Amino acid sequence: MTDVRTDVAAVVEEFLRASGLEWEGGARADEYVVSLPGEKKLKTVVSLVVTDTGLTATAFVVRNPDENHDEVYRFLLRRNLRLPGLAYAVDRSGDVYVAGRLPAAAVTADAVDQLLGVVLTAADEPFNELLVMGFLTSMRKEWEWRVSRGESLRNLEAFRHLLERPGDPPPAD
Numbered sequence: 510m511t512d513v514r515t516d517v518a519a520v521v522e523e524f525l526r527a528s529g530l531e532w533e534g535g536a537r538a539d540e541y542v543v544s545l546p547g548e549k550k551l552k553t554v555v556s557l558v559v560t561d562t563g564l565t566a567t568a569f570v571v572r573n574p575d576e577n578h579d580e581v582y583r584f585l586l587r588r589n590l591r592l593p594g595l596a597y598a599v600d601r602s603g604d605v606y607v608a609g610r611l612p613a614a615a616v617t618a619d620a621v622d623q624l625l626g627v628v629l630t631a632a633d634e635p636f637n638e639l640l641v642m643g644f645l646t647s648m649r650k651e652w653e654w655r656v657s658r659g660e661s662l663r664n665l666e667a668f669r670h671l672l673e674r675p676g677d678p679p680p681a682d
Contacts (some may be wrong), residue, residue: 515538518559524618530625545625545680547633549667555628557621563613566595566624570632573603574643578579581605588635595627604637607631637667648672 521541531544539559539628544552555568574581585597585605595609607628611620640648648665652672655662663681665672 513561513563513613514559517613519566520616520618521557521559521564521621524621527618528622543625545629545633546627547636549636550633553629553632555625556656562610564611564616564624565608566605566610566628567606567608568595568628568632570605570607571636571639571643572605573599574639575647576645577642578603581639584635584638584642588631592631593627594624595631597631641668641671645671 517584518539519576525541525543533542534540535542535556537558543555543557545552545555553568555566558567581607589596592607592660594608594611595607598606598608600606609624609628611624648668649672652662652665652668654660655665656674659671661681662669663676666680669680
């Protein structure tokens with residue numbers, strides 16, 4: 510490991526140990542996998558990778574939308590304008606990620622904290638809106654299936670206002 514990598518890794522490890530966040534070493538050398546608790550997503554898993562030039566952060570946001578791709582991607586591109594040091598991207602499968610980099614000289618505990626905060630906001634804040642834009646038809650089918658079988662609607666409650674039909678069971682307490 511180069512001196513730059515050693516220094517960056519030391520900062521990241523010290524921050525993670527002090528943060529109280531759930532984390533573990535990743536599958537790749539110099540990778541740290543951090544779980545960030547969310548409000549709309551249950552959690553956002555972030556891959557922090559130490560490189561020869563600094564630190565990269567990547568987190569899965571949402572799978573390839575079933576519908577309205579243009580609307581979803583336009584929405585994400587507009588949000589890119591407001592993300593400090595990060596951007597939304599898609600992989601070959603069309604799954605959406607948020608990714609960013611910090612140069613080695615900028616890697617401090619405060620910078621790592623800020624980076625993780627921005628990643629969490631970028632993945633968690635628009636999550637429900639992305640689900641509605643990209644998966645509403647599937648969500649309606651899931652709702653109907655669950656209602657017809659008396660299954661729990663708990664994971665769809667945030668979307669009740671869009672999915673509910675007369676005669677559906679009342680919200681869970």
